[in-house]
Amino acid sequence: MLTPETGGAPDAPTNLVTSEVTHHSFRATWTGPEEPPEKYRVEYMMVDGRPLEVFVDGTETTVVLQSLNPLTEYLVNVFSVVEEEISEPLKGVETTLPLSAVRTMDIFEEQTTTMRVRWEQAAGASGYMLLYSAINATEPTVEQEIRVGGDTTEVQLVKLLPNTAYSLSLFALHGELASEPLTKQGVTLPLPPPGKLTVREFTHSSMRLVWDAAPGAVRKYRLTYKPEEGDAKELEVDGSLTTRLLEELTSQTEYSLSVTPIYDEGPGQTMLGDGITDVVPAPQNLRFSEVTQTSFRATWDHGAPDVALYRIGWTKKGETNFQYTILNNDEITHVLEGLDPDTPYDVSVTAIYPDESESEDLLGTERTLRIGAKPAIKRLPSGPPTNLVVFNETTTTLKRRTQVGGKKNTVLLPKLTPDTEYSITVVAVYAKGLSPELNGPGKTKPLGGVRNLQVTDPTTSTLNVQWEAAEGNVRQYRIFYVPAAGGEEEMAQVSGSTYNTVLKNLQSDTLYTVTVVPVYSAGDGQRMSEDGKTCKNCMP
Incomplete structure (x- = not known):
């Protein structure tokens, strides 16, 4: 080996081997030169990071590099160092392991607003983090988070939206680090059909x-x-x-x-x-008493307990210039004074209600006594009816009749058949008989259908269906769906105030025909259909 005295750089180590690889460390081992150096400099770095280094005594030929990032490739250079001289680097590459992640997750007990989630433990995990959010909610939602300890492998999600698909991502936590997520989808059940x-x-x-x-x-x-x-x-x-x-x-x-x-x-x-609601009831049982040459008393019974006022009118029989007096609701008798002797008078009593609607007139006739005559003990009420009678019929149903007070000129005809033409006859009833008939046709509207039907947000097994409300009082909506190429038709139903649903357990990569039908008390409305296709490999 060269030294500073002999001149030249020291010999480089050889045969770099890595082992004991984990998600945050690995061991580097090499063979030293024949003449051990004073020390080794081990330099390691991520591909796009700054270099880090450790020094190892020249008598050692191995070191564990720690505090590394998971699933990261590191470049390793080992140098022999003698005094201020360094050798050429011995180069190598190693990649840390990924953090152990959850491999299996089950979603079960899916209810209208809850679902349960369980999973198998991940090796070495200190805890778990579950993120979940609605995929196809009709209103904005915020991603929710649940964290549990490493010994917990089951949780319940609560306060979910009914009939909604949720994306769930489960992470294994290793200290402050999180593994790759395992992602699945769950769908809450629709609300049960409404009662009656x-x-x-x-x-x-x-x-x-x-x-x-x-x-x-x-x-x-x-x-x-x-x-x-x-x-x-x-x-x-x-x-x-x-x-x-x-x-x-x-x-x-x-x-x-x-x-x-x-x-x-x-x-x-x-x-x-x-x-x-019914028509307001008229007063009942008009009767007269205390008859004299210039006066008599009119008395009647309440038609309903919530009358606000009474209006009593009188005029000579056959004339129309009535005089009127307004009475409180607790006054059900009144003396008519200043009358002419031996003269018949028409009397009308009308109930006025808090909503300002007026009843039919209760009618009667009484004659004052002639001059010199003794008062009668009792006289029975008399007078002509003044009602309108309306006859309703269709080409397929029997006649029905309703009646309103003589001062009214409108009436609501309920419980008719949709999309049906009716013949309507109005007859005025007088004391002397019936007027000529007034005839005219009328036709009810057909039951409606939904508008702007859309099939959206496909996954491999679900489709989201949404629409705008049908006109009228819809009790519920029925949603029929069938593969366009043929197959068994299935049905879902939601309440009349719900305008979307999720069709689940569908075949992947399949075109479906979806039909929405509003249901009224009188029957089914018009059908509207739209196609939608599930995905083949799309992510939830």
């Missing part, structure tokens, strides 16, 4: 809702009722209840109704219905 909402006990200002109890721990129910023209109102009842009386409604008005169960995780499937 029944409407009964109709009056002019109220109706009772009765619904099926929703499954699970319901915290409360949210009831929404909206008139055909007007703003929606809401109220909430305890989750143990399944009925509620809606009050202070507008008479002869159609209401769209919904009942939604509310859980700690959020709202459940909405139950839908509709109902029409």
Whole structure:
């Protein structure tokens, strides 16, 4: 070996061998020259990094290089060093191992808002980190993170969105370092089909809702009722209840109704219905008493307990110049004074309600006494009816009839058949008989269909389906899907307030025809179809 006294650089080591490779270290071993140097300089660096070095005594020919990065290629140079002279480098290359990662992960017990995840332990892992996020949520979501210790291999994900695909990435932690992730996909179940909402006990200002109890721990129910023209109102009842009386409604008005169960995780499937309030009832049993030559008393019974005011009018029989008096709702009798003797008078009593709607007129006729006549003990009420009668018929159904007060000129005809032409006849009823008929046709609208149907976000086994709502009071949507090339058709269903779903367990690399049908109380609406294709090898 050359020395500074003899001149020249020292001899270089030979035969560099690496061993004991881990994710953060490896051993470098070499053969020294015949004349051992004072020391060895071992230089190591990443391909694109700055060099690091350690010194080893000349009597040693091995060293463990530590604190390395996982799965990283390192260049190694070993130099003989004598005083200030160094040899040519002995060169080598080694790559650290990757951090041990999770190899298998199972997703199971997928429910509407939860799923469980378990995995096999990774060698040497100090803990695990699970990242999960929704793939096809209809609203923005934030990636969530769960960290557990190295002895935990199962967790439950909670407060998930129903009917939603989630991407899960599981990392094995080694101190502050994380392994490569293992990624899989899970899909929450759709909410169970909504129960049935029944409407009964109709009056002019109220109706009772009765619904099926929703499954699970319901915290409360949210009831929404909206008139055909007007703003929606809401109220909430305890989750143990399944009925509620809606009050202070507008008479002869159609209401769209919904009942939604509310859980700690959020709202459940909405139950839908509709109902029409009755016409306001008229006063009843008009009778007369205390008849004199210039006065008599009119008395009647309440038609309903929530009357706000009464209006009583009177005029000589056959004339139209009525005089009117407004009475409080607790006044159901009134003396008409200043009348002419021996003269018949027409009397009308009208109930006025808090929503300002007016009842049909309760009519009667009474005659004052002639001069010198004794008052009669009792007289029975009389007078002509003044109602309109409306007959409704189709070419396929029997006639139906409804009636309204003589001062009204409009009526809502409920519970008709969709997309059906009706013949309508209006007849005015007078004391002396019926007027000529007024006839005209009318046709109901057909049941609607969804709009802007889209099949998106394909994976190897799922497709996301979304649409815009169909017109009208949709109870639920049915989603049919079948391979376009042929096969067994399958169906999913969601509530009428849901406008998307995830079709899962599909065949990969397959074109599907997807059809969405709105379901109304009167039957199925129009069908709309769109194609979508699953991926062959796409990542979740």
